[in-house]
Amino acid sequence: MKPHAEHWQCMEVWGGNQTADDSVKVAGLDAWVYSKPYGGSEGGGDVYYVSSCAMGRIARLLLADVSGHGEAVQKTGVGLRDLMRRHVNHIDHGRFITLMNQQFTGLAREGTFATAVVSTFFAPTMRLTLCNAGHPLPMVYRSAAREWSFLKEVNADGDGPTNLPLGILDLADYQFFDVPLKPGDLVLCYTDSLVESKRSDGEMLGHDGLMEIVKTIPVAPPEQFVAALLSAVGERAPGNLDNDDVTVLLFSPNGKGKRPSLYRQVVGLGKMTGKLVGSFRKNGEPFPWPDFKIANIGGAIIPPLQRFWPVRKPKGS
Secondary structure (H helix, E strand, C coil): CCCEEEECCCCCEEEEEECEEEEEEECCEEEEEEEECHHHCCEEEEEEEEEECCCCCEEEEEEEEECCCCHHHHHHHHHHHHHHHHCCCCCCCHHHHHHHHHHHHHHHHHCCCEEEEEEEEECCCCEEEEEEEECCCCEEEECCCCEEEECCCCCCCCCCCCCCCECCCCCCCCCCEEEECCCCCEEEEECHHHHCCECCCCCECHHHHHHHHHCCCCCCCHHHHHHHHHHHHHHHCCCCCCCCCEEEEEEEECCCCCCCCHHHHHHHHHHHHHHHHHHCCCCCCCCCCCCCCHHHHHHHHCHHHHHCCCCCCCCCC
């Protein structure tokens, strides 16, 4: 693997469901994406997207495993990209997730549903807001403690995840929680082909078995981590990672983007103005309005206001 770096401008959405081996730098994050559709297909059921807001403060990362393959998944991926564009300037991703679920609920009669993990990173506070809709558990590496652990929300009784896959029920409010991050920390997201791989004894790895492997992989340099992890999983048993789509998303805060530069503000304002003008044209895309939060709107003008955002903790914590 020799990923090349993508350097983004504001209000972009990158990704899809095709083969990928890339690194990106966006809104205070360095990210690495690897995706391989099953059987060498042009596109698979794994869908990944990353977006950046106008001022370069908000990054959103989506990894979804959509049931089925082919044209149906391609159309679903296009719909998810459109949702990402419409909410690219939102610091709060609750509305985005609700609309995602509504989209899949409408497709449920066709047998289409998805698991997904959605993360929103706010560079000024280096806070990650995460929602897991029935997806394999993300992992976090804390550089200060040099330890890996699972990122998960538990319900009030402490019994496990609260969110169902998208399209199962028309839920109005998916739960999400906040995770503080520091430069050097890593967040690892992946699709089920990794946890469904086999041990050498033929038993499924599961989350715990995958964690055992993750802990053996050197975290530095991070750009080599994904390749080393996939190699280690593949070596455990014949056929591992060969019978399904494989996608891994790794990202780390780089400490940049805490306060947008004057250049970024001017470019962001110009980009937003262009989008607003374009939205009035026939067949123009809807304008991606920011959500009217103090930390978002006010913080873009008066930086100290960026911290006026309620922290959501996992239930039962």
